Amino acid sequence: TYETIKFTTSDAIATLTLNRPQVMNALSSQMRREITDAVQTLPADMRCLVITGAGRGFCSGQDLTDRAAAADLEGTLRGEYEPMLRAIRACHAPVIAAVNGVAAGAGANLALAADVVIAAESASFIQAFARIGLVPDAGGTFIIPRAVGAARALGMMLFAEPVSARQAADWGLIWEALPDDAFAEGVAARARHLAQGPTAAYRAIREAVGASFGNDLDAQLALEARLQGEAGRTADFAEGVAAFLEKRPARFAGR
Ligand code: T3D
Numbered sequence: 001t002y003e004t005i006k007f008t009t010s011d012a013i014a015t016l017t018l019n020r021p022q023v024m025n026a027l028s029s030q031m032r033r034e035i036t037d038a039v040q041t042l043p044a045d046m047r048c049l050v051i052t053g054a055g056r057g058f059c060s061g062q063d064l065t066d067r068a069a070a071a072d073l074e075g076t077l078r079g080e081y082e083p084m085l086r087a088i089r090a091c092h093a094p095v096i097a098a099v100n101g102v103a104a105g106a107g108a109n110l111a112l113a114a115d116v117v118i119a120a121e122s123a124s125f126i127q128a129f130a131r132i133g134l135v136p137d138a139g140g141t142f143i144i145p146r147a148v149g150a151a152r153a154l155g156m157m158l159f160a161e162p163v164s165a166r167q168a169a170d171w172g173l174i175w176e177a178l179p180d181d182a183f184a185e186g187v188a189a190r191a192r193h194l195a196q197g198p199t200a201a202y203r204a205i206r207e208a209v210g211a212s213f214g215n216d217l218d219a220q221l222a223l224e225a226r227l228q229g230e231a232g233r234t235a236d237f238a239e240g241v242a243a244f245l246e247k248r249p250a251r252f253a254g255r
Contacts, residue, residue: 004019004020004030004031005017005018005019005034005038006054011192011195012046012047012254013047013048013049013195014042014048014049015049015051016038016049016050016052018035018054018059019054020054021053021054021056021057024053024055024056024057024059024101024107025053025058025060026061026062026064026107027061027062027063027110028063028066029076029080031063032080032084035051035110036080036084036087039091039095042091042092046093047093047194047195047197047199047254048093048095048191048192048194049091049093049095049096050097050098051110052099052100053100055101056100056101057100057103057107058100058123059104059108059111061104061108062105062106064132073134077137081106081138085109085110085113085138085139088114089113092199092203093199093203094115094194094199094203094206096114096187096190097111097112097113097114097117098183099117099119099125100120101123102124102162103123103124103126104125104126104128105127105128105138106137106138106140108125108126108140109136109137109139109140111125112125112140112143112144112173112174116190116194117168117174118178118190119169119174119177119178120180120183121164121165121178121180122180123164123165123177124163124164125156125165125168125173125174126160126163127156127157128160129160130157130158131160140157141157144173146213147172148173152173164177197254198231198234199236199252199254200234200254201234201236204228204230207223207227208224208227234255236250236252236253236254236255
C-alpha cells in the first residue's frame with residue numbers, strides 16, 4: 001500500500017527501503033508520512049527494523065522540487081519530520097540504518113537517528129543544509145555534537161562537505177563502515193543478531209543511552225535501577241542466565 005517506500009518482513013526483521021531512486025530517495029511529503037506510518041505500525045513480532053535506500057543512494061534529504069514544503073519549512077518540520085524522527089526513536093525494536101550510498105541533509109540525519117548506523121565504504125554523510133542556506137534539522141544538531149563533539153559537528157555543518165563512511169566510523173558518528181562487497185551480508189548479520197536478542201533489554205538500553213546526555217548522575221543511576229528492575233523480570237533474563245549456567249547459546253523470546 002506504500003508508494004514511496006518498500007516494506008518487507010522476514011524472520012522478525014522488517015526492512016524499510018526508501019524507494020525513489022531516480023532522485024536519490026529524496027524525501028517527499030508522502031514519503032515522510034509513509035515512513036512514519038510504517039515505523040509507528042511496526043508489527044509487535046518484529047524485533048529489528050532496517051532502513052535502507054534503493055539504488056545508488058541512501059537519501060538525498062528534502063525533495064528540493066517540493067514548493068509547498070519550501071513555503072513553510074517550520075510547519076513541514078513540525079508536522080512531518082518530527083513525527084518521523086520520534087517514531088524511529090520510539091520504535092519498540094532496535095533500528096539499523098543501512099547506509100548504502102550518499103546520505104545528505106535530512107537524509108543523513110534520518111540515518112543518524114537510528115540506533116546502529118552501518119555504512120558501505122562508498123557512502124558518505126553530508127550536512128548539505130548550509131549549501132542551500134539552511135540550518136541542519138531533523139535532529140542533526142542534537143545527535144551530531146553528542147556523537148562527535150562541537151568542533152567536528154560545526155566543521156561538518158559549516159563546510160557542508162561529504163564525510164566518508166570510514167571517517168564517520170573513525171569519529172564515532174556511526175557504528176561501522178564495511179567494504180561495499182561485504183555490506184549486504186554485514187547488515188544482514190547484524191540484523192539477525194538483534195532480531196534474536198533480548199528485545200525488551202535492547203529497548204531499555206536504547207532508552208538509557210538516549211537519556212544519558214540530559215541527565216545528571218543521580219537521575220541516570222535512578223533510571224538504570226528502574227530499567228534493570230524491569231529487565232530482571234523478563235523471561236529473557238531467566239533464559240540468559242540459564243543458558244550461561246548450562247553452557248549453551250541463549251534462545252531469547254524478546255520479552
Ligand atoms: O523543506 C523543509 O522542511 C526543509 C528541510 C530541509 C531538510 C534538507 O534535507 S535540506 C538538504 C536537501 N538536500 C540537499 O541539499 C542535497 C541535494 N543533493 C545533492 O547534493 C546531490 O544530489 C547528492 C550529493 C545527494 C548526490 O549527488 P550525485 O552527483 O551522486 O547525484 P545527482 O546527479 O546530484 O542526483 C541524481 C538525481 O537526483 C538528479 O536528478 P536528474 O538530474 O537525474 O534529473 C538530482 O537532481 C536528483 N536529486 C538529488 N537530490 C535531490 C534531488 N532531487 C530533489 N531533491 C533532492 N534533495
